[in-house]
Amino acid sequence: MLVSILASSFTVRVGLPLLLVFLGMGMLAGEEGIGGLDFDNTNLSFFVGNLALAVILLDGGMQTKTSTFRVALWPSLSLATLGVVFTTASVGAFAAWLLDVPLIYGLLLGSIVGSTDAAAVFSLLRNSGVKLNERVGGTLEIESGANDPMAILLVVMLTGLMQSADPLTVWAFLGQMVQQFAIGIILGLLGGKLLLLVLRRVPLIEGLYALLIISFGLATFSGVNMIGGSGFLAVYLVGLTVGNGRIKQLDAISQVMDGLAWLAQAGMFLLLGLLVTPSSLLTHGLQALAIAAFLIFIARPLAVFICLIPFDFRWPERFYISWVGLRGAVPIVLALYPVIAGLTNAELLFEITFTVVLISLLLQGSTVPHMARWLNIIVPPVPEPITRFSLIDDLESHHSLELYEFLVQAEGVRIPLSIVQNVPSATVSTPQLVSLVREGQPIVVNADTLLKSGDRIWMLLHPGDVNDVAQIFSQKASGSFLLQNFFGEFAVRGDAPLIDLAKVYGVPLDGVDPQETAAQLLQRQLGKNVVVGDRVRFGNIRLTVRQMDGNQIESIGLKLQSK
Template sequence: MDTNSFIFLAGILLLISILASSFTVRFGLPLLLVFLGIGMLAGEDGLGRLGFDNPNLAFFVGNLALAVILLDGGMQTKASTFRVALWPSLSLATFGVILTAAAVGGFAAWLLDVKLIYGLLLGATVGSTDAAAVFSLLRNSGVKLNERVGGTLEIESGANDPMAILLVVMLTGVLQSSDSLSVWLFLGQMVQQFAIGGGLGLLGGKLLLLVLRRVPLIEGLYALLIISFGLAVFSGVNLIGGSGFLAVYLVGLTVGNGRIKHEESISQVMDGLAWLSQAGMFLLLGLLVTPSNLLTHGLQALAIATFLIFVARPLAVMLCLLPFGFRWSERFYISWVGLRGAVPIVLALYPVIAGLSNAALLFEITFTVVLISLLLQGSTVPVVARWLKVSVPPAPAPTTRFSLIENDAHHSLELYEFLVQTEGIRIPVSIVQNVPSVTVSTPQLVSLVREQRPIVVNAETVLKLGDRIWMLLHPDDVNDVAQIFSQQASSSFLLQNFFGEFAIRGDASLVDLAKAYGVPLEGLSTDDTASDLLQRKLGKHLVVGDRVRFGNIRLTIRQMHGDQIEIIGLKLQDKQV
């Protein structure tokens, strides 16, 4: 195939995939499944009849794409989620992968009638969740998970690749050399992978953050600088024996949570590159497989996928999260969103490249397991979240943000756009009359845009639905200002039903609440607050959406600042929650 033909076909496949993705949203199907399906349709058994049999190229593209996806995923992960999700995530990313691999391995060896080590290799291949699938589905599912569940899933998917890769590489090496697997060698390799990858990832992120702040570039080059630096760290760490996947994720995490110039434009470019990486990778992996071969062991693959989804993954999650105080509904949801995607398929190429005898069998079963996972689990992410009540109503937020000055946390200057979502409200007089200054101590109005035209604003101006407000703000004031323009959303049935009809401060007196709502005073101290009650009953690391019953009322955390409960929703209850 000549160069022009290759570029033409690649462009057509990407175009069809992107256009088809708009229709899948209506049916709730994951977009990644579309890219995979288009690749299969274009392959030798499909309509395109394209013959592609180059596992080395697919492996190279897969690793490159996964590095970009993890870099972007790290940039979108908020460091605040580590407060409640770090240790649970690390438990799932290490022990969870090992438990899942062992359980699936034993079952697969029995079912396929192969040596145990081949079963374990298959278990290790499908043992980790996929960052591309998890990041994509959680952020495009239309639901907002509570911070404990969402953070655990995101950090786990970004951190569990090293363990899965280590298991696959070591088991493949044992099968090639016929040596026995050394537990001490495995533990040493695991520590090395995590130590080098983690240390250099954080150090590289700090260095990149320094470069972004100090080196002036054309705006469009900042995202390319991040990509090139991230790929250099990824490959460099791999060369010296660390985990490049963990390192590149931590680079993204460090940069994404630091204050940098042109953050909005960088985020848009990074998202586009991550989507291109996902689309290209899944298209290529779809081309690599021969669909007719999947039917040969289709029933065994279905049985293994069923065992993985309904037995191995839930068992591993329940055991790994046992010490961390997760609710049962949260554990069930985390086990359900153990999505398999590109990572298992790329890992399944290790035995193929190594030339192992059962490599084709392992690859075909892995591919089928991924298809079932994306189809079954991926299409039910929002439905199961609502059913298990692990989602929270989204908080009002600005539609656009631009960083103008980034000196430090106390002297930053940022421009935000807010969409007015209700009729008849007025901008507070203190904001209208505030005189712009270099230092933002109070919110400052910049412009009101109505029907694409700027409007002169005074204390009598009544806002209309669809107006866009541009304001200079300190980042700490964003949530409060967003509430002003989102009163309709704040008073909606959804929020009232979830948080309650009233809002109280976290330091509200429990005794006063008890007297107001007829709750018995036994056991209450005059110093007890609503926040104390929540922490006493639920533990230390609380998140928005956590709730307790207090007599005939339900208290639900509505807003937090770090570990401090600021606002609590109050709802009258007639029955137990």
């Protein structure tokens, strides 16, 4: 693990997924590597893999904002259920033909590689250096957190069917699916609410809060599994509920949880890499390569395009979602089910699955940011504080006060006079300046103070004022060529009348409704689930959604274009 972490610095620079380092290091430590460790304990690997996946999903849920559900919930659920079934069926049929085995054997392989991997998706999307629009990013993250139950159900059902002579009925399968999802959802949400209550009421040493969340999440995961529900779905919903709850320690907890999630990922991939024998992968390497190519270029895109038909996704967004169908630890852990069950040729399934995962991480994992730029689905990052501490969070009166640190990215900007002259008081009605730190030293601030790039400003704010204040100190970023080129040179309010824009910019007035606003035009043409970055053309101007407040378009970027 030490060597893997040190090697990660190099791999990130060359664009390789960090998870691939841990997998490769495990293989190097194995019986055919320089470590020479003979490890073949599938039961231990299965146990550790499941616990690690639970921790990863718990952390992933905590980092997923419920606001993304507005545009991503139903597409994600479609991909997490029907998408997994379509992928299983198509890959299963192709694998059965290619390997010359019974169809049920091919379907078992298809169900093993049928779901995307939460560890790989969370890791690569959040460390890729690009910001996806909310519709695409939210869909990929929620899908990867919610599709494990369907894949596990298919693998368990098909494995049991191959062991038993009793036929599997469609009703039995649907009953199991409803049971898994219903128990997982209900107990996951209830468990998250209970954990929030405990976090708010039970005083602990600060370092213990993250351990409390981990232990509660794992207890929920195992308990739900024991009574026939989906533990993976439940633990993801526990994290989602806690991450979107109002607790003072959330920032400190998130930092510790992030480290524990990385520990879980590293340990899991190292152990799975240690379990495989590299030479055995070459035996059926060509078949595994063909199955991986079919999965990446045919099965996954086909499933995505079918599942997203009812939803308002642009074609580049559909292509990107199909491309980021990353396979990782989940398929490898699922491939241990047939091995533990003692099925014939179970080792073949494991070896092919491992090779498919390697190809997916190498090909898809290393191109995540490049494909986003090529398909033009990224949005410029929003200026935000670099540090936050919650000082007051009164849930009953809805009164919040937080201390924020901002990094100045502009030269020659003055702090607004209203902030400089504001005297700290018990009731904060406007932002209050606490300190300006330059080159590690606090300096006196007055109305004539000019800010320098690299200054750090500490302020007391209500959470609702953060975005506006961040813009003040990030004028370099907000005025950059990237932002101007993306959003446009000007910004207008969402309720700006279209007829006024038409008169100012020379757009023909024929067909323009005098009562319609710019926001209404965008929503009429794009559908109700609009996100930042969506755009339409209005005569010789391009309108781009710049800022949202829930479902309402607050600000629109305007860019003049040639006729």
